[in-house]
Amino acid sequence: MTTARAASGLLGIDVGGTKVALRAEPAGPPHPPGAPRTAGPAERSADALLHWPAARGARSDWAALEAEVTGLRERWGADFRAIGVAIPAAVDGEGRVTAWPGRPGWEGFALGGALRRLFPGATVRWADDGDLAALAEARYAGCDHVVYLGVGTGVGGGVVHGGAPLPGPGRGSCEAGHLVVDRRGPRCDCGRRGCLQATASGPATLRRAARLRGAPADFAALRAGLAESAGWAEEAVAETCAALAAGFVSLHELFRPELAVLGGGFAEGLPGFTDRVRAATAELARPGFPAPPLRPAALGGLSSLHGALALARRHLEGDTR
Known part of the structure; x- marks a missing residue:
């Protein structure tokens, strides 16, 4: 757990079978589709990519993800207000992984609790990566x-x-x-x-x-x-x-x-x-x-990551659909 700092921005996490993609963005309105991008402050973002450790266990995976989040948080310079997570595993209503054939070592892992400890005070939501x-x-x-x-x-x-x-x-x-x-x-x-x-x-x-x-x-x-x-x-x-x-x-x-x-x-x-x-x-x-x-x-291959950011943004705005 890190020392509390001013919360700024959103974090999307796309958890895959072999790697994890992360992106931090401002908490304001999303960039309009098709509009030209600029280099101004509103376009600020920070990205990270983690390849899972060879051990293929929930404990070693999560330790690697925590380290990646810590580095991204430092580059961002603040904590995050809302986090959206895209995950291919089946997760029950309590936030526990019930099945993930791609990484069976995660079965039984308390994902919800681990996320809340990693992001204390933030809004944290997760959903299926395809959705x-x-x-x-x-x-x-x-x-x-x-x-x-x-x-x-x-x-x-x-x-x-x-x-x-x-x-x-x-x-x-x-x-x-x-x-x-x-x-x-x-x-x-x-x-x-x-x-x-x-x-x-x-x-x-x-x-x-x-x-x-x-x-x-x-x-x-x-x-x-x-x-x-x-x-x-x-x-x-x-x-x-x-x-x-x-x-x-x-x-x-x-x-x-x-x-x-x-x-x-x-x-x-x-x-x-x-x-x-x-x-x-x-x-x-x-x-x-x-x-x-x-x-x-x-x-492209970033649809789930953008969806995770959209999930964080929707819940921050009070849209729980």
Whole structure:
């Protein structure tokens, strides 16, 4: 715990399976989407990036995060008024992690209490990373009805309806990555077969690519294979795109969004990936029900981080939707 100082600004924390991104911003109105940025005081921000320790335990992870926050707080020069946290884990109403297959050592970790001790006196809120990415992309697009899928270590997703995330505070998160798209599909890390995540996540795509290639295939190799139109790369990615298309169409059938957004670091890093998913989605549209416009995430791989900042700002302003 640090000595109390004047609180100034907001902090967003995007907790991932392999790394954590942090950003501090002023507590005033957010930068208008599309407006030119200036170098003035209102544009002040501070960023940090933490790669998780190899130990993969909650205690060592949290110690590393505390150290990163301390350094960022010193660079910012003040404490924070509100903190928003995007996290892929399942967290119960008491703030305890109930499941996180990507980092199982966190199960049972009292996240809420740890955050309150790290930020005494501040407003602290956390939510699913996919929900927050959807919120950030909806705000950026100026659209109140959006579905989002993000492809990275897993597949996250979110729905914004009427300007607010669904299903809403206290009702859990939109687990779009666990939509069942193939009952006989590969085993998901949740234990079920056929989840969207089990077919379309970055690691799932790379495993399929390696099997088809008959040799190891990392992200760089997959990217190069696509550039060369290699059969193994094309087939591996086509299966991913087909699964994502099924996910988008299913969400569209339920929520009738005005916009569909594809994000995540894996998707962002493959040229033409959104076009491939858009084409696969169009093939699944049924007569009289065209698929919604599909765009790449305007915020790229930072959608969840911006969503965490939006969460902090909304609660600071008294909006608890």
